[in-house]
Amino acid sequence: MIEIQVRRDAIGDGVAVEREVVLAEGETLLAIELFSMTANNVTYAVHGVDFQYWNFWPAPEGRGVVPVWGFARVVESRADGVEVGQRFYGYWPMASHAVVRPRTLLGKVSARGFDDVSEHRAKLAAVYNRYVTADDAMGSEAVQALFRPLFTTAFALEAMLADGPGTLVLASASSKTALGLAALAKARGARVIGLTSAANAGFCEATGYFDLVLPYEQSGTLDGEAGPVALVDMAGNGVVRAAVHRALGVRLEASHVVGDTHWDVLAADLLPGPQPQFFFAPTVIAERVQEWGPAGFEARLAAAWALFAGSLGWLAVREIAGAEAVLPAWGALVRGEIDPRQGLVARL
Ligand SMILES: NC(=O)c1ccc[n+]([C@@H]2O[C@H](COP(=O)([O-])OP(=O)(O)OC[C@H]3O[C@@H](n4cnc5c(N)ncnc54)[C@H](OP(=O)(O)O)[C@@H]3O)[C@@H](O)[C@H]2O)c1
Numbered sequence: 001m002i003e004i005q006v007r008r009d010a011i012g013d014g015v016a017v018e019r020e021v022v023l024a025e026g027e028t029l030l031a032i033e034l035f036s037m038t039a040n041n042v043t044y045a046v047h048g049v050d051f052q053y054w055n056f057w058p059a060p061e062g063r064g065v066v067p068v069w070g071f072a073r074v075v076e077s078r079a080d081g082v083e084v085g086q087r088f089y090g091y092w093p094m095a096s097h098a099v100v101r102p103r104t105l106l107g108k109v110s111a112r113g114f115d116d117v118s119e120h121r122a123k124l125a126a127v128y129n130r131y132v133t134a135d136d137a138m139g140s141e142a143v144q145a146l147f148r149p150l151f152t153t154a155f156a157l158e159a160m161l162a163d164g165p166g167t168l169v170l171a172s173a174s175s176k177t178a179l180g181l182a183a184l185a186k187a188r189g190a191r192v193i194g195l196t197s198a199a200n201a202g203f204c205e206a207t208g209y210f211d212l213v214l215p216y217e218q219s220g221t222l223d224g225e226a227g228p229v230a231l232v233d234m235a236g237n238g239v240v241r242a243a244v245h246r247a248l249g250v251r252l253e254a255s256h257v258v259g260d261t262h263w264d265v266l267a268a269d270l271l272p273g274p275q276p277q278f279f280f281a282p283t284v285i286a287e288r289v290q291e292w293g294p295a296g297f298e299a300r301l302a303a304a305w306a307l308f309a310g311s312l313g314w315l316a317v318r319e320i321a322g323a324e325a326v327l328p329a330w331g332a333l334v335r336g337e338i339d340p341r342q343g344l345v346a347r348l
Helices: 039-046 142-163 175-189 199-207 216-224 238-251 281-309 323-334
Strands: 004-005 009-017 030-038 069-075 087-093 096-102 113-114 130-133 167-171 191-196 212-215 231-232 250-256 316-321 342-347
Touching: 004 323, 009 039, 030 087, 030 130, 030 142, 039 069, 039 199, 069 096, 069 238, 087 113, 087 142, 087 316, 113 212, 113 316, 113 323, 142 212, 142 281, 142 316, 142 342, 167 175, 167 238, 175 199, 191 199, 191 216, 191 323, 212 216, 231 238, 238 250, 316 323, 323 342
Parallel strands: 167 191, 167 231, 191 212, 231 250, 316 342
Antiparallel strands: 004 009, 030 069, 030 096, 030 342, 069 087, 087 130, 113 130
């Protein structure tokens, strides 16, 4: 198999490594046919150690394998009830293949899929260990690989924010997670303000998901907002976050940090207003599943997705293949060279 390994201390530097796979009893080998590459994957690498994202796909000392979302097909199986040809959606390594240890019930994969019960994954968040039987209920596989993880996060954010302030400020408004949240929040009647790079402001406006779009340089003008306001910072830009806190002061009721893609911009010191809380989607999703039940969660998510999916006319899917294309694309992603219209999907 071919695997992309990145330097933990310089995540933009990756190499393609070829290695042999030997399946143990109970394991299954899958060929990864399509995975998405977005800023979210950069956050996985930035938090590889503290959030244990490096632990999903172990790599040699000093290196890490970045987790990605997508689809894979079983090519060999030594696990009872998992058959060659079956296809699953889930959390894979940035690689051509993956080895998992499926938990089957009565020697069968359940109608929903399976959990990877490999020992090294036992203590990691359950949502990442779940592999779902592939279907097209949420649209094409490219759209699913791009949006299933990000829209589910947007949905969880909206579930958390719905009872809060009626005005939302979303930083890194052009990210797919922010766009999903903006659409859902606007649909319930919230006032949604997007903060973004000057170059992406026109794109954000054209989506129609925002009541107001401001380039980062104008974050200070938020001092005219009446409040109460909640800030949702998608990419962890400490300078922008500080500007919003200063502009709104006590009118800011909540401050959430969703991602750390702006990993090169250090977080500011103590800020006026509520201290930022890191949002960890798996925890909030688990709480909602507890409250609504798994079927209730799925039904609400499906209804929200139906609302958003019809508005994706702006999305341009770009497919790339091979390490020679994936390595530079990863480097560009880490440097923040992302066209927000683009949905990048890849295979090795
Ligand atoms: N906490 C959680 O559980 C969780 C779950 C899912 C996603 N997330 C986070 O949500 C964020 C958005 O992810 P996504 O996959 O939706 O993003 P995406 O669609 O790939 O977003 C691209 C946008 O992010 C901004 N950006 C990303 N990296 C940058 C960099 N290095 N320098 C400058 N700008 C950068 C730019 O927006 P602007 O020009 O608008 O700034 C860019 O247009 C990520 O940080 C991700 O980790 C967190």
